[in-house]
Amino acid sequence: MKYFINDDIALSRPPEGPVASYIIPFADWLADRGYGLVSMRNQVLMAAGFSKWLGHKGIELSDISEDHPGRYLLDRAQRPKLGNTAALRHLLAFLRSQNAIAEEIEADHNPSQVEQHVQAYERYLRDAGALARETIINYRPVVRDFLNFRFSDGEVSLAQLRAVDVTDFVQRKVSRLNMRRAKIITTALRSFLSYARYRGDITSDLAAAVPIVANWSLSSIPRGIGRDEVTRLLASIDRDTPVGCRDYAMILALARLGLRSSEVIMLELDDIDWAAGQIHVVGKNGQRKDLPLPADVGEAIADYLWKARPRNASRRVFLRDKAPIQGFTGPCGLGSVNPTLTQEGRHRLSHKGSPPVPTWACLRDAARRRLVGEIGDVLGHRHVQTTAIYAKVDLDALRTPALPWPGEAQ
Structure with a gap:
């Protein structure tokens, strides 16, 4: 007797295993995201098979991990098809959205000292700085390159950083880059050095040692098309x-x-x-x-x-x-x-x-x-x-009618 998921999808028998009660909501979740009928049917069948396999292995819903989809595909008698891995990835994403399984935990690959500093800086930007994801993506490789440039031996001690390290790195990097990319490097480096001083890893204001990239007004032709x-x-x-x-x-x-x-x-x-x-x-x-x-x-x-x-x-x-x-x-x-x-x-x-x-x-x-x-x-x-x-602005003239800044700072 067939078990109907919806009007268009049916299984040969009711689903089994720890994910069985989530099969129908999973199908609705796929439909809401615009997947076609053929894709939905294949993903639902894959989810039902995966749930049955979990039950036979004695794996509870709360114990499902990122390793289980791969183990399931290896255990199946059928030859893997294109889209099987994606279907199981979508299922795990759905289960996380329902708080049925734990959030994905990144594997510990014994990151290097450089990578540990990069990850700590990234967490700071994301949590304390609340920066946009695209900004963090731009800053992260700059910091990684700088630390590798200065601490190539693997032992990272931010207290050993000096102004000459900063200027040498910037001069070497920006000489081959266009204006926009060069400014990203200097901005990212100032941000990281300010962060390191805030944490107490360095005591001097090395952010002030980052060279300024010249950006002359009206020096280039706009990129806009006619x-x-x-x-x-x-x-x-x-x-x-x-x-x-x-x-x-x-x-x-x-x-x-x-x-x-x-x-x-x-x-x-x-x-x-x-x-x-x-x-x-x-x-x-x-x-x-x-x-x-x-x-x-x-x-x-x-x-x-x-x-x-x-x-x-x-x-x-x-x-x-x-x-x-x-x-x-x-x-x-x-x-x-x-x-x-x-x-x-x-x-x-x-x-x-x-x-x-x-x-x-x-x-x-x-x-x-x-x-x-x-x-x-x-x-x-x-x-x-x-x-x-x-279109130029007379900054000195604008300062005249400006209201005084509260406090001592100007």
Whole structure:
């Protein structure tokens, strides 16, 4: 007699073992994340087999560990198939979300002294500093390289650090890097040295010894693409497909509002005030700002929400098109977006010699250039360089009307 999981999935017999009561909720969990019927059926069958195996081995639910899926696949008579490992990984993730099993514990690989310091610093950034995950990912390798550079013998003693160690490391590293990456290195190093002083590992202010990377104003040409290139890209997207409809709205928001990629992917349904024609954006450090919602951007987002957005409980405006159906996992997740272009659109872009998809930073910079150009038009400037002169800020003049800072510090 068959045991029905739902209207489309059935097992030859009721599930057994410690995970048996979670099989049906697991199927619902997969459906909520947009997995197709075939994938859901395979994952449910795998979960049922794994649960039965756990029961035969006498393994309780609370004792399930990361090693058990691999042991189960080795014990099975069937030849392993593509997706088996992923199915069991999804099952364990579901069980953790239900607090049925313990959170994954990273194996102790006897980390080196350098790695121990890196991990302690990472915990500090995550817990005390509350820094974004992307920032921590950028800082971590810099600190690791610095400690390996200074303590190559493996014995790490931060008290032995001197200013010359800092300057030698920076000079060696930044000579081969572009401006942006060089500034990440110096910023990360200052952060780590300030952290080490805070812990008492060093007594002097070595963060002040980190050289400053020169960054001359107006020394480089903006990376933004031209207005005509943006127009050609938007006209080339196939908006008749759900993915194209989404990508058009995202790219238009980037190009028209000058948003960061993180601000676009983190946009939620409640952030759009349709009645007031405004959009609420969460920027860096959680700072919120209200921007006017241009009519064409609003129409593009509404078109996506009405016609193409998958039915999903997520409050994010823009969702992934592949399972699991959810919001993008981070700003770097936007890099996986590859706009669906019409055949005519691909030919048009190729004919013009433009890359099919500019970087997301290029689209943000395109908005900057457009705004500078519009300001120049109002002021009657013939060249962008003239407008840039008036965009400079007189800091000394601004200090005059500024209110005094409370306390002694200025």
